[in-house]
Amino acid sequence: MTETAETAGSEGPPEAEPALRTLAMPADANPNGDIFGGWVLAQMDLAGGVAAARRAGGRTVTVAVEAMRFHAPIAVGDLVTCYARVARSGRTSITVAIETWARRRRRSEEVKVTEGTFIYVAIDEAGRPRPLPEEPV
Numbered sequence: 096m097t098e099t100a101e102t103a104g105s106e107g108p109p110e111a112e113p114a115l116r117t118l119a120m121p122a123d124a125n126p127n128g129d130i131f132g133g134w135v136l137a138q139m140d141l142a143g144g145v146a147a148a149r150r151a152g153g154r155t156v157t158v159a160v161e162a163m164r165f166h167a168p169i170a171v172g173d174l175v176t177c178y179a180r181v182a183r184s185g186r187t188s189i190t191v192a193i194e195t196w197a198r199r200r201r202r203s204e205e206v207k208v209t210e211g212t213f214i215y216v217a218i219d220e221a222g223r224p225r226p227l228p229e230e231p232v
């Protein structure tokens with residue numbers, strides 16, 4: 096079957112705990128009622144930052160955003176959930192795979208609307224890269 100915007104997420108959202116959940120508001124939309132891509136990126140950056148800070152045991156900064164894909168629009172009133180999974184730990188960097196799902200207003204199904212890979216770097220007090228702590232076993 097050809098993957099379309101509305102079937103892209105038909106496998107259902109991850110079972111993991113969400114990193115962030117929020118409501119898409121009119122102030123975040125263009126005149127057509129669709130939510131700005133930049134708003135979604137900001138939510139994903141926040142969600143990835145939560146996962147990265149947990150892995151880093153402290154402060155991190157975003158160094159790169161890769162493989163960003165917008166599958167379907169988000170509308171005002173959608174309940175937006177970001178799931179963040181640490182995909183790779185480097186010496187100082189953390190690669191986080193992020194999916195965003197929207198629950199449409201007055202409809203029960205959830206649709207995968209975006210996904211992307213965000214890279215964070217653990218930093219010290221001076222903003223310099225800091226080695227990651229050992230991964231918990």
Ligand SMILES: CC(C)(COP(=O)(O)OP(=O)(O)OC[C@H]1O[C@@H](n2cnc3c(N)ncnc32)[C@H](O)[C@@H]1OP(=O)(O)O)[C@@H](O)C(=O)NCCC(=O)NCCS
Pocket residue numbers: 156157158159184185186187188189214216218222223224
């Ligand atoms: C993030 C920052 C501290 C890294 O400093 P740096 O001197 O470039 O550090 P390094 O070259 O030692 O790289 C550190 C790590 O980041 C990774 N990295 C750097 N640039 C990268 C890029 N463009 N893409 C992917 N990874 C990158 C390196 O591979 C390295 O990973 P590793 O330690 O796991 O091997 C610095 O670039 C910075 O402060 N950037 C601005 C961050 C910021 O303000 N973000 C918010 C934007 S609004």
